[in-house]
Amino acid sequence: MIRILLMLIVFGLFSCSAKTELKPEYLRHTGDIPADSSVDDSDFELCGEEDAVLQYFNFGDSDKYEGERIAICDYFQEHYQPVSIDESGWIRVRFIVNCHWQTGRFRMIESDENYNERPFDKAISNQILELTKSLKGWIGYENEERGLDYYQYLVFKIENGSITEVLP
């Protein structure tokens, strides 16, 4: 009887975890970033509604950054201090650009070179996050009625503590 009960409990637990994995809770859109007053700059505000934030590629090939992508690459080349450590992979910093050319709601994900989630040494990740927050020049957009907001991200390819690519 005890054995049967244990089996039922184990099976029940397994079923619950499997169910949770199959039915994730989605936000409005993939990659949406809800405001979090515990980490976000309180001065940053959207120009439009929360449910109207666009994606960077919704603007076609128009420039998203003053001086184009090469200016972003130059910025990180100039300011990032390589860290001597055997860590490689990718870091993505995602954020919102509002119509006033301001950025906010920065969030980071990190993986090794096999795309497995794992944190980098803080000397790398904190540096990249702070440099991304300090990066000015993202172009704000507006249409005839109102200001627009959009999600932008930067992906950093890291090889042994150095940035080898800044994408997109």
Place this chain on the structure above:
Amino acid sequence: MHIRSLIFVVFISFLGKAAHAQYNCEWFKAQGNMVRYQACLEANKSNEFYQFSKEFHEVYDRVMEMDPTWALPYRAKSVSYLKSGDFINWKKLIDQAVAYDTVTYLGYRAGCRFQFFRDYKGAIEDCLLLKKVMNNDMGYTANGQYHLDIVLALSYKALGDPNKAIETILERHQEANYMMGIFDMLHLGVLYAEQGDLQKAKACFEKQEAFNDLAENRYYLAMVYKELGQKENYIEQLEKAKSLYTIGLKMNDPYQAPMDKIYLKQIEIALAEHF
């Protein structure tokens, strides 16, 4: 920056309603695969939703529950993660698609690894496996810009093997009925130029000019003229590069900057330089 609202209305409407064409579910029915037929009918409901949306993903979650070994829903769900830079969730999903339908999705994964994450090692692994499976003909990337042999070649170049890159491109170009990629000759020209083979580089840039004239081939041709000591040609090509760039005739991709792309700043610096 002011963008006319009409553009947004048209564009968002397009995104919202035209995620993909309807799948031909009758084919599965004709095969007697009723599980996939039902899953396919469910998948067609995603057509109403934007691929980033909660509703789109919920449709494909149901499809995955109905037919867990059908690769298509994993690929469909992976796209919004790819376009939002979420390499972790993208890779988990696309790996499942590849596991369930290697022939269809391995080349797609290779192209994405190259284009979105500059994962040259991963792209090479995928391409080499696909070449074996497909008897050396891998086909093109999803956006049609490259034959996957060009992706393979550029990945070799990025990992420091330009000779293998040139060899791979030339081998593909020799194939009968090869459909030339829109940047092929540009990339080949840059490879030759970097190897110091200026005459071959020049010939490639001139072929690129005839096929698909861009600011980039003019810029790199200017660099060849610089090496050859031909100042007038150098300046003429740079001015042409600037002119093409200004009217939008440049390497472009809405998601990622292509390899060998140049920027206005580079043209202007070259023009300002003493020859």
